[in-house]
Amino acid sequence: MNATSFPKSEMRVVLLEGISTRAEAVFRAAGYSRIETHATALDGDALRAALAQAHIVGIRSRTRLSADMLGDAKRLLAVGTFCIGTNQVDLDAAEALGIPVFNAPYSNTRSVAELVIAETVLLLRGIPAKSMQCHRGGWSKSALGSHEARGKTLGIIGYGHIGTQVGLLAEGLGMRVLFHDIESKLALGNAQPAPDLDTLLAQSDVVTLHVPDTAATRGMIGAAAFARMRRGVQFLNASRGTVVDVQALADAIANGHVAGAAVDVFPEEPEGNADIFESPLRGLDNVILTPHVGGSTLEAQDSIGVEVATKLVRYSDNGSTLSAVNFPEVTLPEHAGSHRLLHIHKNVPGMLSQVNAVFSARHVNIDGQYLRTDANVGYVVIDVGTGAAQADALRAELAAIPGTLRARVLY
Structure with missing residues (x-):
């Protein structure tokens, strides 16, 4: 259990893997001056040493924060994954330690959508094969197999933030857009929901995937799905590598059923840029x-x-935890004129009454209180109009409650 509060001037922020300098600027503008940056990922003892002094750590996709690593990081208050995915962090272990994890689910939406549209045009024109012929000294000046995007049907599997952006950009090229999602979604522009996945596969000239990695999506596009697509389809996957059977895709390309493909994600990917990339594609x-x-x-x-x-x-x-991926979400107002105490605890019966008893025993009036729980953890925030010394004393008593994971006072 961590029961220590840190003034901002003493908090250490560790940013790994060459995170954008814009992140460091945000921290410095907010008054954080002890910022340590690393251009690459760390592991083993080097990572353990960096985490030992960190109150906030930022990583991208290559740093692995296991339960053991998190357990040894005694000062760690929060983790930021500066990407969409959070599989590199043991989220259950982080929650059990009272450490919220934040990510960026939407900031690269436009970039992914633009690449998908660019690759769609290249595939429909047969440019990848023509380019390779030129590289080998060949010259195939022909319109055979080359098509405009206008008038073609784009089938989008997964109509979330990226899928909707792809659809809108595709309509700008004059494409007809079909989409399929397991949830009912509001169509943007002139996009139309397909009645089922099989209909989308059968009617689309181009199929693009934008689904998450879940038990339901793993391996969802294999030999049977490719067989249901119309012959000559163009296929794109910029979602998750686990969704597609890449050997089945290679076979469908070899027999001519799939005319071309663009793949950005793979079931197995190299650990680093110096490693060899292997794929049947x-x-x-x-x-x-x-x-x-x-x-x-x-x-x-x-x-x-x-x-x-x-x-x-x-x-x-x-103290706000809005959009934390592993933690009860609380959106909080500012607390000018009050000291704010944060109490993170195991979600067991009677915890809130014990918390309130601390303030009642000291005859402290509560200015505001906010509570959220999930199956494992409770998070209660209490604003009090006391002096700093009494706030520190209250924090110490809160920390002594059995089942407490963390107790902080915000200076």
Whole structure:
């Protein structure tokens, strides 16, 4: 249990993996001066040493925060994953330690959507294969197999933030847009929901995936799904590598059922840039392969840096946990004129009455109180109009309540 509060001037922020300098600027503007940055991921003892002094840590996709790593980081208050995915963090362990984790689910939406549209045009024109022929000294000046995007049907599987953006951009090219999602979604523009996945696959000239990695989506596009697509379809996956059977895709391309593909994500990806990339899709002229860079633009990385750093600052300064991926979500007002106490505890019966008893015993009036729970953790925020010394004393008593995970007072 962590029961220590830190003034902002003493808090250490550690940012790994070359996170955008815009993130550091957000922290400095908020008054955080002890900022440590690393251009690459850390692991083993180096990561453990960096975490030992960190109150806030920011990572991207390559740093792994296991339960053991998190357990050894005694000062750690919050984690930011400066990307969409959070699989690199043991979220259950973080929650059990009272550590909220924040990510950036939307900041690279435009970047991914633009790449998908660009690749759609290239595939419909047969450019990947023509480009490779030119590289080998060939020259195939022909309109055979080359088509405009206008008038073609784009089938979007997964109509979330990225899928909707892809649809709107595609309509700007004159494409007809169909979409399929497991949830009912409001169609944007002239997009139409397909009655089912099979209908979308059968009617689409281009199929693009924008679904998360879940038990329901893993392996959802395999040999049977490719067989249901119309012959000559163009296929794109910029979502998650686990969704597609890449060997089945390679087979469908080899037999001509799939005319071309663009793939940015893979079931197995190299750990680092120096490692070898292996895939049955390698060497196929009509396939665009990219190294998981759908959201990797400078604009997206800057936006992600601002978004996640802002969430971390707001939690550290204010206690708000809005959009935390593993934690009860509380949106809090400012607390001018009050000291704010944060109490994170196991979600067991009677905890709130014990918290309130601390204030009642000291005859302290509560200016405001906010409580949210999930199945495992409770998070209560209490504003009191006391002096700093009494607020510290209250925090110490709150920390002594059995089942407390963390207790802080915001200076």
